[in-house]
Amino acid sequence: MFEAADIREWRGSAVLDPEGNKIGTFDAVYVDTASDDPTFATVTIGMPTRHRAVLVPLAGAVVGPGYVKVKHFRDQVKNAPALADGAELAADDEPDIFTHYDLEYQPGATGERRLARG
Structure with a gap:
């Protein structure tokens, strides 16, 4: 997984899809509240x-000079x-984001939110 300190340096980088098409600009990161692992990026x-x-999932993302390539298409x-x-992201909207990307x-365990802005 990515180091949180490195991710902060990505702000302003181009976000690309698997074919290299520009989606937008990397803004912020959301971490999983259970593990503190970077999980989603705001684009x-x-x-x-x-x-x-x-938001776009960071799983499978590849970082290069000036870009972050994600595995989801534009x-x-x-x-x-x-x-x-x-x-x-509002806590009530979290399930919609996961559903949109076909993620569980x-x-x-006690109903707390899954994502927090890092």
Whole structure:
């Protein structure tokens, strides 16, 4: 898995799909609250005057100079549920993000949220 300190340096990097198509710009990271492992990245997509933030899983991501290549294709990421402008992911929205990427969602043992902005 990636070191959290390294991930902070990725802010502003291009996020690419497996074919090298630009999806957007890397903004922030969300960690799994049980393990503190980086799990999702916030990606800013769209034009500067009309943009939105979505999450994409980091599992299988590859990092290169100035880019982060994720294993999900541009259309799937662009169709992910968007975060409210400038807001963090709400706990109630977590299951939708996991479902969108066909990932199993399971809250913590006592119902606590699964993701936290790192």
